[in-house]
Amino acid sequence: MYKLGIITMHFLFNLSLLLILFFTFFLLNKRVGSIHLHKRASLFYFVISLILCSLFSYPIQNGYVLDLRIIPFILGGLYLRFSPILGFLVIFFRAFHGIDVGFFIGVAFYTVFSLFIWYISPWFLKLTSNIRILFSAGITLLISVGIFTIALNKVSPDQLLDIFIAYLIVPPLGVAMISTLIEIREKNQQLQQQLVIEEKLAALEQMGAAISHEIRNPLTTAIGFIELLDQVSLDSNNSAKYLSIIKDELDSAEGIIQDYLTFSKPIMESTEELDIQKELTHILKLLHPLANYHSVKVSTDFSASGTIQGDKSKFHQCFINIIRNSIESMPYGGALMIKTTATQNKIIISIQDTGIGMSKEQIKRIGEPYYSTKGSEGTGLSMMVAYSILRAMRVTIEVQSEIGEGTLSQFHFKRHKTKIKRR
Structure with a gap:
């Protein structure tokens, strides 16, 4: 052998x-x-x-x-x-x-x-x-x-x-x-x-459904009023009123298209130094009427101040969408807490609501097409845009939530070393 x-x-x-x-x-x-x-x-x-x-x-x-x-x-x-x-x-x-x-x-x-x-x-x-x-x-x-x-x-x-x-x-x-x-x-x-190609195609299909669903309503409304103007003799006041409605609906459709473009290519057009406290205060002023409408009490704790680098308009768009989503998750009223904390290298924005909350599976799906955190099925386009912007800004996101217990979302931004001088 x-x-x-x-x-x-x-x-x-x-x-x-x-x-x-x-x-x-x-x-x-x-x-x-x-x-x-x-x-x-x-x-x-x-x-x-x-x-x-x-x-x-x-x-x-x-x-x-x-x-x-x-x-x-x-x-x-x-x-x-x-x-x-x-x-x-x-x-x-x-x-x-x-x-x-x-x-x-x-x-x-x-x-x-x-x-x-x-x-x-x-x-x-x-x-x-x-x-x-x-x-x-x-x-x-x-x-x-x-x-x-x-x-x-x-x-x-x-x-x-x-x-x-x-x-x-x-x-x-x-x-x-x-x-x-x-x-x-x-x-x-x-x-x-x-698999990646198939996932992209599936996401594209969902996105198409989302866009068509969102854009159909304002266009249908606009078309209806255009037909009304064409078929019925109206005085100048009613004509101006209907034209104003048509313009608002078309602006809404344009906004949806702009949201889609932001989602697909969230490029920071201009980067500047942003004061977190100042920008969040401005955003909350814009959303104050919506909070009152839903009987939501908004409280803030901006004990930590600091600055980040980012696109101001994209930052506003992002947190308007996120905070509005939190407010709308409390249709029968509730409390919303916006808080900032800081470490040596990070600024953390915490948004906590007492809304309907989410399951673990829902948390994983935040920001996906054809999904809404408000509990009912929807397109969730605003949250898709917000999360797309945050990813482009390299922000770390942590979400804690349980059904019926509200949601706590934390956004970790890289802190800018230069501080804004206050008078």
Whole structure:
């Protein structure tokens, strides 16, 4: 019964290191993802693999060195067209073992084969996944046969079986295993991309439903009054009244479209220093009539003052939507508390209401299309806009709520170092 020879064991250990490196680099590191999407990171992997193969090479007589350099060379060349770079590195690393006959044979072989692999790589990538695995393993086997033929005259007879297994089985097996892992990783990446596309399409469909639902009401009202003006003779006072209603409804529709544009592209048009206390006070003045209408008592605690950097109009739009949503969550009255606290690096705006509250699932869905925190089904466009603005401002959001117990929302802003001087 054959016992694994030293060369075979050497190669199997080296192959295990390459597999561990691949698993660590591509399968655990989610930031790397597809080898085609991150070519620099992938090149780094293949270069490290070549270094490992060079470190764990096995020298034989007459200056010849056996190793698994063919594995990263073949895979990097076929999948990413890195063969010229990898071929140069193979020759460079081989030079450390001496400039001898084996070195010049390697120069000739890797120069020609680098160009060949680089040339066939586009054709290779058009093949199916299984054919790519078979082709890469097959071409590795052919090269291994050539190397084995050369090595026959350089080793003792008792090493022939060891060399045969080490060079005709381990490299093709290694290429087949790693190429299979590459194909699996690529398929997973494609599935993830497909899921993202489907989620975007679903969100787009929901957004379309949201916009059509929101914009239909003012347009229907405007069309109705236009038809009334066209069909009925009215005095100047009624005509002016109806025209005013039409204008208000069209302004409302324009506002909805503007909200959608803000949601889809919440770019900060102008950045300036904002006094949190001053801006919140101004917002609460605007919403005071709405709070009175819903019998909501608003109280404030602006004990912490400070400034942030942001777009004033976007900041107003954001917190008008959020506070209005809190007020409307208390249709039969309640209490609303707006509070600011500060740390050395942050300013925290807390908004607490005694409204109907939300479940954990509802908290996760805040800001999604076709969802409203007021309990009844709605588009939730205002909250979508608000959360889109906050994400653009890189604000950390924390929401605590229970059904029937109200909601506490906290918004963590990065504090601006310069403080506004008060007289």
